[in-house]
Amino acid sequence: MREVAVVGIGLTDFGEKWDTSFRDLCVEAGAKAIEDAGMDGDQIQEMFVGNMSGGRFVLQEHIGALIADYAGLATNHIPSTRTEAACASGGLAFRQAVSCIASGTQDIVIAAGVEKMTDVSGGETTDALAGAADREWEGMYGVTFPALYAMIAVDYMNKYGLTREQLAEVAVKNHYNGARNPIAQYKKEITVDAVMRSTLVADPLRLLDCSPVTDGAAAVILCSLEKAKEFTDCPVKVIASTQATDTIALHDRRDISTLDATVAAADRAFKMAKIDRKDIDLVEVHDCFTIAELCAIEDMGFCKKGEAGKLTEEGWTALGGKLPVNTSGGLKSCGHPVGATGIKQVCEVVAQLRGEAGKRQIDGAETGMTHNVGGTGATVVTNIFRRV
Amino acid sequence: MSVPRFWRKQHSRYNLTGTKCETCGKYFFPPRSLCPTCRREGKIVEHNFKGTGKVVTFSIVRTASEEYDLQTPFAVAIIELDEGTRMTAQVICDIDKIHIGMPVKSTFRKITADGESGVIVYGTKFVPA
Numbered sequence: 001m002r003e004v005a006v007v008g009i010g011l012t013d014f015g016e017k018w019d020t021s022f023r024d025l026c027v028e029a030g031a032k033a034i035e036d037a038g039m040d041g042d043q044i045q046e047m048f049v050g051n052m053s054g055g056r057f058v059l060q061e062h063i064g065a066l067i068a069d070y071a072g073l074a075t076n077h078i079p080s081t082r083t084e085a086a087c088a089s090g091g092l093a094f095r096q097a098v099s100c101i102a103s104g105t106q107d108i109v110i111a112a113g114v115e116k117m118t119d120v121s122g123g124e125t126t127d128a129l130a131g132a133a134d135r136e137w138e139g140m141y142g143v144t145f146p147a148l149y150a151m152i153a154v155d156y157m158n159k160y161g162l163t164r165e166q167l168a169e170v171a172v173k174n175h176y177n178g179a180r181n182p183i184a185q186y187k188k189e190i191t192v193d194a195v196m197r198s199t200l201v202a203d204p205l206r207l208l209d210c211s212p213v214t215d216g217a218a219a220v221i222l223c224s225l226e227k228a229k230e231f232t233d234c235p236v237k238v239i240a241s242t243q244a245t246d247t248i249a250l251h252d253r254r255d256i257s258t259l260d261a262t263v264a265a266a267d268r269a270f271k272m273a274k275i276d277r278k279d280i281d282l283v284e285v286h287d288c289f290t291i292a293e294l295c296a297i298e299d300m301g302f303c304k305k306g307e308a309g310k311l312t313e314e315g316w317t318a319l320g321g322k323l324p325v326n327t328s329g330g331l332k333s334c335g336h337p338v339g340a341t342g343i344k345q346v347c348e349v350v351a352q353l354r355g356e357a358g359k360r361q362i363d364g365a366e367t368g369m370t371h372n373v374g375g376t377g378a379t380v381v382t383n384i385f386r387r388v
Numbered sequence: 389m390s391v392p393r394f395w396r397k398q399h400s401r402y403n404l405t406g407t408k409c410e411t412c413g414k415y416f417f418p419p420r421s422l423c424p425t426c427r428r429e430g431k432i433v434e435h436n437f438k439g440t441g442k443v444v445t446f447s448i449v450r451t452a453s454e455e456y457d458l459q460t461p462f463a464v465a466i467i468e469l470d471e472g473t474r475m476t477a478q479v480i481c482d483i484d485k486i487h488i489g490m491p492v493k494s495t496f497r498k499i500t501a502d503g504e505s506g507v508i509v510y511g512t513k514f515v516p517a
Contacts, residue, residue: 123454130453136397137418138476140509141499142449142456143464150447151466158445158488203448249418251466251474256445 001102005228005235005388008037008221009347014335015185016118017215022058023070026114029217029340030071033110037221037231044073044221045106047080048097050090050113051339054082056128058116067112086132087288088374089113090218090342091243091381097222098241098383107227112219113344115337125213129338132375134249146210146289148250148376150202153291156257157204160306162294164204168195169312170290171208171332177319178329180359185214185335209290214335218343220350225388236350239367240269240384250376257291259377262299266371269382270301277301280384281365282352283323284345286373287330293317296371297325300382319360327352327360342372342381353387391507401511404494406473408435415471439494440517441469448483455500467492467514478513491517 010032012025020028026049034041049067054060064080073080083092090113097111117125130139133148156162172192178184190208198207221231228235244264247253254260270277283300287293294308302323303311311317317325328334328348331341349368351357365387372381397419399405406417410431414423417437423430446465449456456462463479463486479486480497492514499509 121454123457126451127453127455134418134476136393141464141476141478141511141513142452142459142462143476144449144452146451147447147449147464151445151464154447154488155445200448200450202450205447249476251444251476256466 003225004098004101004238005225006350007231008033009350010219012217013183014216022116025217026067027070029219033219033221044110046109048093048111049082050093052089053128085379086374087338088372088379089339091372095241108223113340114217115339116215117213147202149289150205152257162309166309167290168192170293171195174330174332178333181329184329186333211288211331211336214337216337216340218340234354235388236353237386237388239386240273242268243381248378259299261380265380265382266300273384282362283369285371345370404437407432415473417473417475441467443490444468446486480515493517
C-alpha cells in the first residue's frame, strides 16, 4: 500500500446559509481546497462526496455527478461517487479517497462533504435525521435522535455517576473553542448556567447539549506522499484510516453507553499507525450531543470508562489541557452539516498540524486524530494524521 | 409510513410476535429472518413474547417530529423483555415516575395516524406492571 498525504483543505462558513445553495456550498469548499493545494482542477483524478440526505433536505440525489458538473470536472469525465453513512458520510468519503490512492488506483483525489439542512422545516429535519437510526423499530415509535442519545446519557449517568453539570462542561468548552474559529456557526462562549437553563429537548439533554442544524461543506485534496512535496512544504501524512460497524438500533448494543464501533475503529487505527494513545496531541470527536464526546474519549481509549466527565471538568480536554478535544468547537459550536462533518474534522486537524489554527492553535502539535460517527454508533470512522 | 410497509409487519406489531433461533436459543424482537450468530446454520421460528419486562434506559421526548408533536411530552424507553431481547417503545406512565429497572408490561395502543383520513398505526406500548 502507498503512503497518502493531505495537501489541501477548504471549508465554507458553517451556519444558516439562506443565500447559498447545496451545490454552491460544495463547489466553494472544493475550490478553496484546490487553491490551498496550489494545483489546477484538471489534476483531480477522482472525487468522493459525503452526503447524508440530499434526497430529504433538497430533494436531490445523484450527488456525485452534480458536484463534479458544477465543479467543472464532469467534462473531464472523472469518476465521482457519493458516500452515505448518516452523519459519518464525510468520514466514508475520506476513507474511500485514502484507499483509492493507497491502492494505486489514482494519484490525486478530492474528498468532500456537504449538507444543506435549512431548506426544510425543523420537524422535517428531525424526521430525516431519525433515518440514521432504525426507522421501522425506533423511529416509528416517535423516538427522536436526541432521545436516543438521551437514553445513552441516562444509562451512562446511572452507571458512572456523571453529573448534569459535568455534561454541560462539554458544551461550554466547545463553545470556548468555537468562539476562536472564524468559520464556526456559534462564535460565542456560553456558561454552565446557560446550558442548565436551556430548553429540555429529550431529558436529560437540553438545547445547548445538542449540535445545531447547519448548512456547510468541507473538502480536502489527497495525493500519494511521494507527490505531496510538489504541492506543499508541509504535507500531513495519513497514518491510519479505519471504519467499523455495529447494530443499527441502540437497543441491540452489547452496552448502551459504549460505542463498540468506536472501540473497534480506534483499536484498528492505533494498530495501523503503530503509535500509542499518549502520542496523540489533539483529537476531533463526534460530539453530536455532549454525552457523545464523553463516550468517544473513553471508547477511543484515552481514559477509563466513566472518567471523561471529571476530566472535562478539570480542563483535561480544553485548549491548554493534556488532550485538547474539538479545538474547532466540535459539532456543538462549529456546527454539524451532517455529510460535511467528517471532512471538516480532517480540515481542523490538518490546520493544527500545519500550525495554521490561529487563536486555537495547539503549540507543537505533531499527531492528531479524527472520530466520525453515523447514527448512534452503527458506523464509525477514525483517522490518524502526522506532520511530515 | 405507507400502508404496505406497515401492513407487512402488522402481525408482529399488534401481537409482539418476534422470532427465535432454535439453533442457539436467542430471541429476536424486532423479528429477524437470519440469526446474526448462527447465520445459515440457524433455524428461525416465530415466537410470541409474553410482553413483560423492565426499563433499561429511558428519556422524555419534549421536541418530536411533526407526526408525534401533539403527543409531547412522552416517555420512550429501551425495554428488556423477560426472554432477554431488547426493544424500543413508548411507556405510558407519569413521566416523572419512570425509572431504570421499572417493571412494565406490553399493551396494544394507537401509535400514530397519517392525518384525519389516512392509515392509523397501532402497535405495542408499555405500561407499569
